[in-house]
Amino acid sequence: MKVLWIDDEIEEMYSIVAFLKSQGVDVDTATTVEEGVDKLSRHNYNLILLDYRMPGIDGLQALKLIKRTYPHVPVVMLTMMTDAELIKKAMVEDAYDYIVKPVQPAQLMALIARLQKESLKKEYYMDEADRLREEVSRIPETFDGYLLKAVKIFQARHVYKGYRSKFDELLREENVKFASWIERSYPEIIRDDTLLMSHNILKKLVLPYVEVSPVVLIVLDNFRFDQIYEIVSALSPNYKIEQSIYMSLLPTATQYSRNAIFSGLLPDETDLLIPGSLQDNQSELKLLWKQLEREGYKVGVWYTKIKNLEALSKMKPYGKRLEVYIVNFVDTILHLTANVEALKALGEGEASIKRWARLIMEDGRFSSVINRFLDRGYRVFITSDHGWTIGRTPVLVKGEDFTKGFRHKHGRDLRPEGEGRWVEVPNPKDWGLPDWGKFLFAAEDTFFVWGDRAGEFAEIYRKKMFHGGISLEEMVLSLVSVSV
8 A cells, every 4th residue: 555645734744654664654744735636647656645734735725636546545534623624525536535624643554554455456357357358258148148248347337237337248248249230130130030039938937837827927028128127126035036137029119029029020110010009109009919919828918018116015916827027117206296307317328227226115015015926825926018228329320211319210311420330231021120221339338329419418418327228237038936
């Protein structure tokens, strides 16, 4: 541990400096900010102790100067009791911590021990990231291979969430490869009935159970694999929990991927079965009835949509053999906040994963609902219709006749321009899509903008939550089975 102590009264701290050195801490000193910055340019330090009250440049200005050039080095401010407001400002400027004078050797040793522990953790997690990268590189680029790659990365990001940058980097790398693989392989995988995708999970994994027990299917709208993982992790360890990993159809948008779950068909077949059904989600129950009829199931069905937490907490068995609940979580958030900006804030960034998942687990609501069904002999299935990703790279789309999606579009005239990554589908029938002109899917962190205000929208919507395109976050999902 190498420490730089910047203090114009450092001579008065000689006994403390000597004590730290006796404990194996390498301490370097400076009596001015200028001297300290000069030493920072020539040596590497693990910690900077910075006195707030310095002649010339004060401690807050010095903090800004140091963090601008050396953002990775933790800076601890040494202050007086009367500096309460300044302490707040220092923390806002990314000070690691503060110590109130007079400085005690025990305080410094505790601080150094904490930093050493965090450093060891970071080193371990970085080693784990390198190990995972090597492991993921050996997994083949196949359907099952990409499901496995995604699960390993998502779970690692959950476990090492405090040190996630390396795992995020790995996810970005794999999304680049995944988009290319989807572009090559999608027409083939959607017609391989041995692979689990949106349009066959009911037939393969859910409906067979109605022969032996009542079944409830809970579909959490717009929930990613890692959000479902958060919820499942919070369930009782007494439950028997089984997880099946599958892939969403494209576009990863509700009217396509969720309708595919209920129809048991590809989007073009769904549109032929009930014309206009892909325009919204008002035909889900009709599509479900037709799938049950086609598969030979004659069972009672209960179907409803949950739009707020009160309705969620009141969910209970209705005695039907198959019960379906759609939890429209975006509607739930709007119900709670009545504020679009608050909704955007909640959905923005990776930290929202915990907030979303915990919101529906709050006060044991969701666990209580599951218990009600399990107590009545139901098998509970939990899944989503698609995931989401954060858009960072805007791509301008020009043309005269196209839809307005941020991550997917279709139309007769589509001309994307920009540095992002997208996949064009000139023959939609090959991809199981209706013949509505060329389809365009955003990949990686791309999102589409268009029209006269494209530049303005690029800034407004940058780093916002989107779905509809090609990414592991949007396409890799789980179906969780809960029983006793």
